[in-house]
Amino acid sequence: MTALATTLDSIRARRSGHAALLCVGALALVSLLPSAASGQGHAWEIELEGGPVWQTTNDVRIPNDASATRFSLSDVIGGGPWAAGRLYITWNASDRHGLRLLAAPLTVSGTGTPSAPLSFAGEDYLADVPADATYTFDSYRLSWRYRVHEGASTTAWIGFTAKIRDAVTALEQGDRSSEKTNVGFVPLLHLAGDWRFAPRWTASLDVDALAGGPGRAEDVALELGYALSDRFTLQAGYRTVEGGADVDEVYAFAWLHYATMSVVWRP
Numbered sequence: 001m002t003a004l005a006t007t008l009d010s011i012r013a014r015r016s017g018h019a020a021l022l023c024v025g026a027l028a029l030v031s032l033l034p035s036a037a038s039g040q041g042h043a044w045e046i047e048l049e050g051g052p053v054w055q056t057t058n059d060v061r062i063p064n065d066a067s068a069t070r071f072s073l074s075d076v077i078g079g080g081p082w083a084a085g086r087l088y089i090t091w092n093a094s095d096r097h098g099l100r101l102l103a104a105p106l107t108v109s110g111t112g113t114p115s116a117p118l119s120f121a122g123e124d125y126l127a128d129v130p131a132d133a134t135y136t137f138d139s140y141r142l143s144w145r146y147r148v149h150e151g152a153s154t155t156a157w158i159g160f161t162a163k164i165r166d167a168v169t170a171l172e173q174g175d176r177s178s179e180k181t182n183v184g185f186v187p188l189l190h191l192a193g194d195w196r197f198a199p200r201w202t203a204s205l206d207v208d209a210l211a212g213g214p215g216r217a218e219d220v221a222l223e224l225g226y227a228l229s230d231r232f233t234l235q236a237g238y239r240t241v242e243g244g245a246d247v248d249e250v251y252a253f254a255w256l257h258y259a260t261m262s263v264v265w266r267p
Contacts, residue, residue: 042231042266047088049235049262052081055108057242057255058135060169062121062180064251069118073169077110077133084258095147098157102141106256109134120171121178131173137254138166139219141208143190153196161188161208163217169252180250186210186217200227204235215245223260233264 056079061070086104093099110133117127125131145159163186170179188208195203202225209218223237239260244253 045090045266047264050085051259053084053258054080059253061251071118076112082108098145100143104139107136121180123176123178125173134170136168140164155194157192159190161190214247217243231266235262
């Protein structure tokens with residue numbers, strides 16, 4: 001088994017563990033649903049999103065010092081597209097308060113040829129020799145949000161998101177291979193709004209973001225939704241995810257672009 005295959009197996013194993021934790025969290029929310037739903041419309045929502053993703057920036061240097069080379073993964077393996085998806089589970093606990101779970105796994109991989117020699121995570125790689133690269137950035141989040149406005153056609157929320165990132169960057173070239181893994185917590189500000197501009201039609205903005213210090217993170221989606229019924233809505237739009245960190249251990253900044261389609265179910 002190659003080092004890259006071992007890395008992918010490790011990613012899949014971690015995702016299985018994260019999925020189990022998400023299911024436990026979802027069941028905990030649903031167990032509270034009967035008492036919270038009393039007197040309300042839809043106490044919870046499930047949204048499944050999918051579509052292609054492209055990368056326009058994916059710059060790394062690991063470690064972030066003179067022993068390593070700053071290079072672009074997008075130059076090595078291209079801009080995509082790759083398949084991406086995410087799952088939201090939302091519990092509207094009351095008229096104003098809500099909780100939302102998110103699982104957003106992402107892996108982009110491919111084979112390319114470095115145009116110059118590079119050093120990455122303690123290993124040296126040759127120029128003009130094909131190399132396999134993998135970039136994984138799995139995001140798991142729990143958001144609390146508070147409805148600050150409810151008008152005839154507009155709604156707005158503000159809140160806080162606790163994000164766990166599980167990131168892997170790996171290179172393999174012949175018998176050479178190295179990787180960097182990173183699991184960490186990121187607090188984010190949550191903002192969202194809906195505009196019901198016509199019967200059945202809604203424009204939505206959803207933002208999780210943090211700026212300042214040695215890093216930043218932004219996940220911004222603008223979507224157009226059409227209500228098939230009181231329980232089902234179809235949505236399509238654009239999502240951009242950008243951010244990274246510049247610290248002693250790692251320099252890593254990526255900018256991703258998604259074409260999104262989703263279905264929302266309100267039991």
